[in-house]
Amino acid sequence: MSRPLTPFRQFVLKVHSRCDLACDHCYVYEHADQSWRGRPKVISDETVSWTAVRIAEHVKAHALNRVHVVMHGGEPLLAGPDRLDRIAAELRGHLDGICALDLRVHTNGVLLDERFCEVFAARGVKVGVSLDGDRAANDRHRRFADGRSSHAQALRAVELLRARPELYAGLLCTVDVANDPVAVYRALAELEPPRIDFLLPHATWDVPPPRPAPAAYADWLIEIFELWAADGGAPPVRMFESIISTARGGSSLTESLGLQPSDLVVIETDGSYEQADSLKTAFDGAPATGLHVLRDTLDEVARHTGVLARQRGLAGLCGQCRACPVVDSCGGGLYAHRYRSGSGFANPSVYCADLLKLITHVRGRTSEPTHTLPSAALDALASGFGGGNEVTHLAESQRSLRRALLAAVNAATGPAGGAVQERAWELITGLDGTHPGAVEAVLAHPYVRVWAAGCLRDGRHAGHLANIAVAAAVRAGVTAALDVRVLGGAVHLPSLGVLDVDPAAAGRTAWPETDSAAHPAGRTVRLEVSGGRIALDGGVDLDPLAPGEWPGWHPVRRLSAGGFSVGLEDTDPFRDCHQWPAAGRLTDDRVAAWQRAFAEAWALIESELPAYAPGLRVGLSVLTPLAPAPEGREVSSTARHAFGAVAAALPDGPATLALLIVHEFQHVKLGAVLDILDLYDEGDTRRFYAPWRDDPRPLEGLLQGTYAHIAVTDFWRVRRHADPGRAEAQFARWRRDTAEAIETLAASGALTPLGGRFVTEMRRSVAAWLDEPVSAAAEAEAARSARVHRERWTAAVSPRS
Amino acid sequence: MNASGEKQTDVTSDVRDLRDVPLSLVGRADFDGIVRRILPGSPEVRRVPVAAFNSSI
Structure with a gap:
């Protein structure tokens, strides 16, 4: 039974088969395949139309949402702006509306001028430029036939693109280890490309690359990788990003690395379908399929044995590659680089030693640290x-x-x-x-x-x-x-x-x-x-x-006080994640009321609860108004996923708002701790008594409530001077209830060692407050209300006879 | 060492530090563990999604 074919998503369209440079490392003209000699110089309008038709039918047949087409050569700009305009228009005419078309041109930059740029801007064509680095590096290979340097023309082209960043796709640099890697990288990075591609020069086991040291290409690239990493990974370098991505289980970003099936096909100027361009380096005729855009569909190309061979992933590799520890990132390297007369492509890459060393290095340097908390x-x-x-x-x-x-x-x-x-x-x-x-x-x-x-x-x-x-x-x-x-x-x-x-x-x-x-x-x-x-x-x-x-x-309006500012969030559709409904858009009067309350509440926090203020300044970013509370109640809330947000209905007084803020921010802090650390056994499904709730609470709920009530206790402790009668009673009540809950947590048997340590510190705070004097009446009332609540709770949760 | 000569230690989380990983490169190996941690799928694990407070103060 035949397996489903892998549709093509990348199309290299050869629009001109000749070049205005005579680079001595060019695989098109200088390597084994010499098929360019028999091709038309310029692609015909008919071939372009058929190409567009073939891609469109392929898109429809496979429901592709995006394809990439690169106008390529030779040197594609030799086709002239008018022809490139027609080609781009033809492709867009067939593909826009049925999929996203990422249309690009890859050039040496020599001919790029405003006229071309106007065409590319009008047709949505991005431009990639070949540049091998600084002048010395670029001049090593990229010269005119008469030996002149092309560096100045390439730089001028890049400057045109930098002035029109929407056209600037990036730079492609062919590696030569004779060049200074630092100078090459710095020269490329200075041009602020959206992406840099470093390409290993095409080579095979029959014609291996120049190799002054056993892993010279790895050493050269590692030197650049270290610079790149020190620069924070900008500009993006596709080769490094691909290694990092595949090491983390992600996709390869380039055909030259990784195990993903190839989805690229070439259409030559005569309409012939060819396999990957790089195969030109293997042997004369290696990329040929014998299929043609006028006669054959892309599905037929996708069933070609040569194409299928590049889509077999791990199974398509030789034994040495399959056993390699970095095969996920390497994928055997570029298919063409595996070629050796006799054994064909069933070999590791001729760059095997380099790829192993480079990938191992990059993986080692980018191994994932985890978060820590002192x-x-x-x-x-x-x-x-x-x-x-x-x-x-x-x-x-x-x-x-x-x-x-x-x-x-x-x-x-x-x-x-x-x-x-x-x-x-x-x-x-x-x-x-x-x-x-x-x-x-x-x-x-x-x-x-x-x-x-x-x-x-x-x-x-x-x-x-x-x-x-x-x-x-x-x-x-x-x-x-x-x-x-x-x-x-x-x-x-x-x-x-x-x-x-x-x-x-x-x-x-x-x-x-x-x-x-x-x-x-x-x-x-x-x-x-x-x-x-x-x-x-x-x-x-x-x-x-x-x-x-x-x-x-x-807009999201802001509340400010004492050099501190938070958003008053009444616009976000996902804010309605609290136990009580979010308020709708506030009137200006209500915003003013929030501002007054916030200013007073913040002043109270800074003066009376100063230990909480620095943490709030760092972590509280949003106050979310809730719908007005039922008569006689204050409501506030924190959602586990909304780090930095506290939700509340505007309370009657600023002191209450201060209490709501410090209380809820305890949940914000503890939620963030629980996001990264295990304090208790999540598999423990028991319920526990919480002195402030009528329902039995899971351990996390009890922990959250207890932690929050440390701040509630502290609030009333410091408020005794301003509101002596009420505050003392509240302090007596909450220190007792919080201390009881801490002991419930400690005795639960569900805490991890880290959780035990955490609760011990909670206890240390509250224990100090238990020694503070309060009136006998307040103490007695606290004891009475605790007893009554416990009895009521016990009666409610006990099985009825 | 801190001022009192006590050795400072870190508590280590298993949450990967992705702050400096380009967003485009945050892969499944990076996010699977974090998603499992903060969005547990097991019915045995009950999270308290909302910490709600009312006038019991």
């Missing part, structure tokens, strides 16, 4: 406090969790998300390299993690990834356009605000989750971003950080 920081947090330094440790670990969740969402939902989600992921990962602060500012918004966790649970709202990407693009000030998700008639940009796109929805107080069953694809609108402004078809054009420009834009 013991002193853990103890400080366990005592119920923890200042800025301790909360910073927790906040830093949250960054890893958010990045993991975002990548997991993309992996889980990306395939179904199609081109829109692919573009969103490209934008956000690109910004992560170029504007990491902007990405982090958005990801750190508490409800991004809430969204990601929900999306991983039920797959809903995956399209919100585009909204996250656009919010990051706004903060980065870059130019981008994406189809963003509409929820409840509005487009929400996390951390920035919400834009009404459906007037009927203006003024809504709840955001219905209506995009799953009735509208599986979800509604989207195209949002364009440039220089920090956002624009929407229909005339909306606004600066989201300058409120008041557009009546339908509702």
